[in-house]
Structure formats: structure tokens, C-alpha cells
Amino acid sequence: MAFTQFVVNGLLIGALFAAVAVGFALIWGVVDIINLAHGEMVMLGGYTSYWVLTLVTGNAEGSPLLFLVTIPVAILVLFGVGYALQRTLVSRVIGTDIFLTLLVTFGISIAIQQLALQAWSANPRSIQVSFADPSFTVAGLVVPKMKLVAFVGAIVLTAALYLFLQKTRTGRAIRAVSQNPEAAALVGIDVEHTRAVTFGVSSAIAGGVGAFIATILNIQPQMGLIYTLKSFVIVVFGGVGSIPGALVGGLLLGSVEELTAGFISSRWTLAVSFTLLIVLLVVKPQGLFGEGAEQ
Amino acid sequence: MSAESESNSGLLRSLVPPDQVDRLFGVCGAHGWKLLAASAVVGALPPLLGLQQGYYMTVISEMFLFAILALSWDIVGGQTGYPSFGNMAFFGIGAYTTAILIKDFAISFPVAMVVAGLVAVAFAAVIGAVVLRLRGHYFAIATLGVLLAAQQISRNLDITGGASGKILLEVPSGTVFYYLFLGVLVVEMGVVYYLSNTRFGFILNAIRDDEEKATAMGFNTTYYKTAAWMLASLFTGVAGGAYSLFNTFIDPQxxxxxxxxxxxxxxxLLGGSGTVAGPVIGAFGLHTVIEVVETAFVGWQLVLLGIVVIVTVIGFPEGAVGTLREYASEMEYYKRGGMAATDSGEEVSADE
Incomplete structure (x- = not known):
């Protein structure tokens, strides 16, 4: 029974990891950049939601509905942040050495993280969402309602991104730029703008997920790098450019972490994730679902 | 890059003509060993002239420490073209090795430091065999993963003191560390300088420039990469081993x-990646700036670091030495009449 309970917890958390990773994979696939500042978008999204809620209610507590209203705000703000970052900084290193692109995003990550530390201190914060009855039981398994809301929210965000990429004109432009930037430019797509939109959309999703993370875990300025690396684990596992792969990867990573926490100790979850990352990179760098990453 | 330097270099060029810079490079190249010895002597002077302890002593020792680390990073990152985000793993392993050996096994400091270096090398050999098979994004992230995994493991083990770390009370005086870091730095510069003119160094550069061609030439690139990686880990590990005592305290963070x-x-990068002097100059320069900012605006030094990284990468990824070298080599270009039509010709002949 304990095993099933841990897996359920893991799946609930894993959807959030997956939604973060999907954005990370999108930037990787379209802009060809490993965005080491991706985790900072999660952090900023969490803080945006936190501060909006604090502004409205006076403390970071609220009804589920009120909390859900802050999500679009976080999404919009983070879209702006992502768009601006790509337009002003990241676009300048596209096409240069891979290492330089990594370093620029790492620089952005440090700058954002430290500015947040200066502004909001290192204290972990969290959003308290009040339910009349915080959890319910199905077949002996305890399901916290907020985790379920977060799970559904993350799935909705991932699905929305998928539909956006498949069905809309901008989404098609993004996929075109990902396949061949020159040809995309030839048929009249503004490549720079499309890349910035990609960056914005990815950051927006990360921001929305960050708000959910603020309710079920907590947020603090230095949380970002862990989410970036988890995204990397998931993307490597699922394959670059595969949204279903990222979803499966996220759910699996969540389960592995919860099982580690449950059966060994919660102190070992991160060590296990990072070791998993190294093992995966070495054993199966092309991923399980992906188109095969070029070395 | 060169177009940029041409637009703003009118005054600069008359003050410091490119060919003098070029000549400077020539002198440096011809008298490398003498320059290194002279720098070592200059570096050894401050404590003899009365600087025994206090703030400046610590800051200068830290500069030497960072120069060791930057130069070690550059052996693999700059010379071999494998940019690692996990070099600090060697540092941490070295630091913990001395801390544990001295505190729990009462082993003397010099022995502990040598062991620290060897443990770091052994770790590098194992990890290198795994991660050096990866390239590009994958290598960079894998090394970052190694660093964070090592950090998490140290946080959870009992022998490392867990999250609270280890405190070391009986430590040698500041002068010892000053000369220790200086000594390691000088030795490392010597080794890197020597290697840059050997077959080994050339093969490392060949791997950086085109690994497939280097393999096709018949070199066992894995062997050379791992050797460079272990060399870097040796210096980083020794530096880390000394650091835990220098700092009197060590924790996973x-x-x-x-x-x-x-x-x-x-x-x-700032100093000039892939050179001997570049990383050292960069370490001295950036550490001074960070130290000044840290004193003036406590807590903002890492914000500054982020901004410096972004500006460096976007502005001049060749670094100080690389940019200067580019500037110097312009002169050769003019002598062949390259830009004579667009630039004033008299400057070209003025110094000849």
C-alpha cells in the first residue's frame, strides 16, 4: 500500500516537473539553447503569484478560485520576462559556441537569483490555499486536493502548449523555425520574433507551474537550478522535442523521487536525481522517445 | 569583433600601436620562464615587506587560489575544449579529504593535502572515463550533475559532517597559505606553460579544434582528454585541500x-581562455572587482558576477589576452596592405 501511495504522490508531483521540462525542451529544440535560467522562471512565477495574492488578501492565503486567478498573471509576466531575455541577451549568442550560450544563460540565472535574494530574502515562502477538507481518500489512497489541482493545472498547461504548437499559426511558425530557420525566414517568418515568442511561451509555462509549486512545496530564490537540472533529466530521458516523452519522463522522475523519499530518506532525493542524470546521459543520450539528439 | 575595435581605436592606436603590443607578445613568448620566475619573486615579496596578516593578506591569498582554479579549469575548458561546470567537485573532494584526515585521523597537514590531490585525481579518473565521452550540452550538464550529486552526497554522509560541515580549529598561519597558494600557482603555470609547447599540449588543442580529425590522425583522444582532466583535478584538489584549513570551515555549500x-x-574567459597568463590575469582582475563590490555593497557581488558573465560572453568572448592578440596581429595585416585604402596609411609606417 505504501508503495502505491508513494507512486500516486510521485505522479502528482511529476506532472509539475514535466510541465517545466516541456518548456525547457521547447527552447532547446527551437532556439537550440540550453536555458540554464529556466528554473529561475519557475521561481519568478511562484513569487509573482505569491505577491499578487498578498496584494489582494494581505497575506499569502486565499480560496482555490482566488489562487487560480493569479495563474494568468504569472503566465503573462513570465511571458514578458522570457520574451525580453531572448530579445535583448540570448539572441546575441545564438549561432556561436554552445559553451557561450550556456554561460550566458548561467549568468542570467545567477543575476536573477541574486536579485531575488536581495529583494525577497532567502526565507522559503509558500502560498496557503484553504480547502474545507484538505484531502480525500480513494481506495485507501490519500490524495491532497491542492496536489490534485496542481496536477490538473500542470497537465492543462502542457496540453495547451501542445495545442498551441499544433493548431495555431504562431505554433506552426515556431515549429518551422525549429526545423530550418533560413527556410522559415524565406517564407516570411520573423525568426527573431518567433524565437523570442518561444522563449516567452516556455517561460510562461514555467511561471504558471511555479505558482502551483508555491502552493504544494515552497519557493525561495535559490530553487531554480534544481528545476533546471530536473528538466534536463526529463528531457534527456524523454528525448528532445517530444512532449509525450517529457510527460512520461516527468511522471517517472516524480515517482522515483517520492519512492526514494519514502523508502530511504527525503534527504537522498536530489542525490538520486542527479546521479540518474549522469547515468542517463551516459547510457542513453538519445532519449527513449526523441528524434535522437545529435552529439 | 575586429570591426568593432577598428571604429574606436583611432586614439588608442596612436598611443599604443598594434605592433608594439605584438612585440610585447613576442618578448613574453621568448622569455616566458624568466617572466614566470620574476612574477613568482614579486608575488613572494609582500609578506617579506611586512604584510603579515589581515584583510589584504587574505584577499591576495584568495586571488592566488582563484588563479589556480581558473587555470585548472582552462586546462580542460580552454585548451581541450571541454567546458566543465563541475570543476568545483574536485575542489570539494580535496577540501573534505583534508578536513576528514586532519580532524578524524590526526594526519599532518602536508600529508593530508597530498592525499587530497590524489583522491581528487582518482575521482577524476573514474568520472572522466564516464563524462568525457559526452560532448557539448551533454558534457556541460553532466559535469554540473556531478558537482551537485557530490554536494548532495556530502550533505547526507556522516563522515563529512552532514549539512553543517566540519570546523577546523588548529590551522597554520596566514603566511603559510599565502606561500602555499603562490607556490601551487607558480608550479601550475610552469606546468601549463611547459605543456603548451609539447606534443601533449598540441594534441589537446587539436582535440579542441576538431576532435574527429585528431582521432583520425591516430591519437587516442580519450587518453589525452582524461590526462588533461586528471591534471586539472590534481591542482584543483590540492587547492581545495588547502582551502578547508585556510577557511577553517567547510560545508557542502x-x-x-x-x-x-x-x-x-x-x-x-575574461583573461583569455586557452592561454597561460589569461586565466591568471582574469582571476586577479575579477576577484579584485568582486572584493571591492563585496566590501561596498554586501550581498551584491553575485549579482555583479552574473552581469559580468553576460557582458563578457556577449561583448568579448576572446578575453583580454585574446582581444589584445587580435589587436596586435592587425599590424601584420596592414603591412600586407590589407586595409590601406580605408585606414590612414601613415600610422602603418610610423613605427617601422
Missing amino acids: TAYNGAWNVELIAMA
Whole structure:
């Protein structure tokens, strides 16, 4: 029974990891950049939601509905942040050495993280969402309602991104730029703008997920790098450019972490994730679902 | 890059003509060993002239420490073209090795430090065999993963003191560390300088420039990459081993400091990656700036670091030495009449 309970917890958390990773994979696939500042978008999204809620209610507590209203705000703000970052900084290193692109995003990550530390201190914060009855039981398994809301929210965000990429004109432009930037430019797509939109959309999703993370875990300025690396684990596992792969990867990573926490100790979850990352990179760098990453 | 330097170099060029810079490079190249010896002597002077302890003593020792780390990073990152985000793992392993040996096994400091270096090398050999098979994004992230995994493991083990780390009370005086860091730095510069003119050094550069061609030439690139990686880990491990005593305190956050890892990459890049003097100059320069900012605006030094990294990468990824070298080599270009039509010709002949 304990095993099933841990897996359920893991799946609930894993959807959030997956939604973060999907954005990370999108930037990787379209802009060809490993965005080491991706985790900072999660952090900023969490803080945006936190501060909006604090502004409205006076403390970071609220009804589920009120909390859900802050999500679009976080999404919009983070879209702006992502768009601006790509337009002003990241676009300048596209096409240069891979290492330089990594370093620029790492620089952005440090700058954002430290500015947040200066502004909001290192204290972990969290959003308290009040339910009349915080959890319910199905077949002996305890399901916290907020985790379920977060799970559904993350799935909705991932699905929305998928539909956006498949069905809309901008989404098609993004996929075109990902396949061949020159040809995309030839048929009249503004490549720079499309890349910035990609960056914005990815950051927006990360921001929305960050708000959910603020309710079920907590947020603090230095949380970002862990989410970036988890995204990397998931993307490597699922394959670059595969949204279903990222979803499966996220759910699996969540389960592995919860099982580690449950059966060994919660102190070992991160060590296990990072070791998993190294093992995966070495054993199966092309991923399980992906188109095969070029070395 | 060169177009940029041409637009603003009118005054600069008359003050410091490119060919003099070029000549400077020539002198440096011809008298490398003498310059290194002279720098070592100059570096050894301050304590003899009365600087025994206090703030400046610590700051200068830290500069030497960062120069060691930046130069070690550059052996693999700059010379071999494998930019690692996990060099601090060697540092942390070295630091913990001495801390544990001295505190729990009562082994003397010099022996513990040598062991620290050897443990770091052994770790590098194992990890290198795994991660050096990866390239590009994958290598960079894998090394970052190594760093964070090492940090998490140290946080959870009992022998490392867990999250609270280890405190070392009986430590040698500041002068000892000053000369220790200086000595290691000078030895490392000597080794890197020597290697840069050997077959080994050339093969490392060949791997950086085109690994497939280097393999096709018949070199066992894995062997050379791993050797460079282990050499870097030796110096980083020894430096880390000394650091835990220098700092009198070690915990997972300081030992495996990801921000430091970026800091030393920034130092190598700022100074000039792939050179001997570049990372050292970068380390001295950036550490001075960070130290000044840290005193003036406590807590903002890492914000500055982030900005410095972004500006360096976007502005001049060749670094100080690389940019100067580019500037110097312009002169050769003019002599062949390259830009004679667009630039004033008299400057070209003025110094000849």
C-alpha cells in the first residue's frame, strides 16, 4: 500500500516537473539553447503569484478560485520576462559556441537569483490555499486536493502548449523555425520574433507551474537550478522535442523521487536525481522517445 | 569583433600601436620562464615587506587560489575544449579529504593535502572515463550533475559532517597559505606553460579544434582528454585541500560552490581562455572587482558576477589576452596592405 501511495504522490508531483521540462525542451529544440535560467522562471512565477495574492488578501492565503486567478498573471509576466531575455541577451549568442550560450544563460540565472535574494530574502515562502477538507481518500489512497489541482493545472498547461504548437499559426511558425530557420525566414517568418515568442511561451509555462509549486512545496530564490537540472533529466530521458516523452519522463522522475523519499530518506532525493542524470546521459543520450539528439 | 575595435581605436592606436603590443607578445613568448620566475619573486615579496596578516593578506591569498582554479579549469575548458561546470567537485573532494584526515585521523597537514590531490585525481579518473565521452550540452550538464550529486552526497554522509560541515580549529598561519597558494600557482603555470609547447599540449588543442580529425590522425583522444582532466583535478584538489584549513570551515555549500564554478569560468574567459597568463590575469582582475563590490555593497557581488558573465560572453568572448592578440596581429595585416585604402596609411609606417 505504501508503495502505491508513494507512486500516486510521485505522479502528482511529476506532472509539475514535466510541465517545466516541456518548456525547457521547447527552447532547446527551437532556439537550440540550453536555458540554464529556466528554473529561475519557475521561481519568478511562484513569487509573482505569491505577491499578487498578498496584494489582494494581505497575506499569502486565499480560496482555490482566488489562487487560480493569479495563474494568468504569472503566465503573462513570465511571458514578458522570457520574451525580453531572448530579445535583448540570448539572441546575441545564438549561432556561436554552445559553451557561450550556456554561460550566458548561467549568468542570467545567477543575476536573477541574486536579485531575488536581495529583494525577497532567502526565507522559503509558500502560498496557503484553504480547502474545507484538505484531502480525500480513494481506495485507501490519500490524495491532497491542492496536489490534485496542481496536477490538473500542470497537465492543462502542457496540453495547451501542445495545442498551441499544433493548431495555431504562431505554433506552426515556431515549429518551422525549429526545423530550418533560413527556410522559415524565406517564407516570411520573423525568426527573431518567433524565437523570442518561444522563449516567452516556455517561460510562461514555467511561471504558471511555479505558482502551483508555491502552493504544494515552497519557493525561495535559490530553487531554480534544481528545476533546471530536473528538466534536463526529463528531457534527456524523454528525448528532445517530444512532449509525450517529457510527460512520461516527468511522471517517472516524480515517482522515483517520492519512492526514494519514502523508502530511504527525503534527504537522498536530489542525490538520486542527479546521479540518474549522469547515468542517463551516459547510457542513453538519445532519449527513449526523441528524434535522437545529435552529439 | 575586429570591426568593432577598428571604429574606436583611432586614439588608442596612436598611443599604443598594434605592433608594439605584438612585440610585447613576442618578448613574453621568448622569455616566458624568466617572466614566470620574476612574477613568482614579486608575488613572494609582500609578506617579506611586512604584510603579515589581515584583510589584504587574505584577499591576495584568495586571488592566488582563484588563479589556480581558473587555470585548472582552462586546462580542460580552454585548451581541450571541454567546458566543465563541475570543476568545483574536485575542489570539494580535496577540501573534505583534508578536513576528514586532519580532524578524524590526526594526519599532518602536508600529508593530508597530498592525499587530497590524489583522491581528487582518482575521482577524476573514474568520472572522466564516464563524462568525457559526452560532448557539448551533454558534457556541460553532466559535469554540473556531478558537482551537485557530490554536494548532495556530502550533505547526507556522516563522515563529512552532514549539512553543517566540519570546523577546523588548529590551522597554520596566514603566511603559510599565502606561500602555499603562490607556490601551487607558480608550479601550475610552469606546468601549463611547459605543456603548451609539447606534443601533449598540441594534441589537446587539436582535440579542441576538431576532435574527429585528431582521432583520425591516430591519437587516442580519450587518453589525452582524461590526462588533461586528471591534471586539472590534481591542482584543483590540492587547492581545495588547502582551502578547508585556510577557511577553517567547510560545508557542502562552500565546498561544492556552483557560483564559484561560474566565477572561475568567467575569470578564464575574461583573461583569455586557452592561454597561460589569461586565466591568471582574469582571476586577479575579477576577484579584485568582486572584493571591492563585496566590501561596498554586501550581498551584491553575485549579482555583479552574473552581469559580468553576460557582458563578457556577449561583448568579448576572446578575453583580454585574446582581444589584445587580435589587436596586435592587425599590424601584420596592414603591412600586407590589407586595409590601406580605408585606414590612414601613415600610422602603418610610423613605427617601422
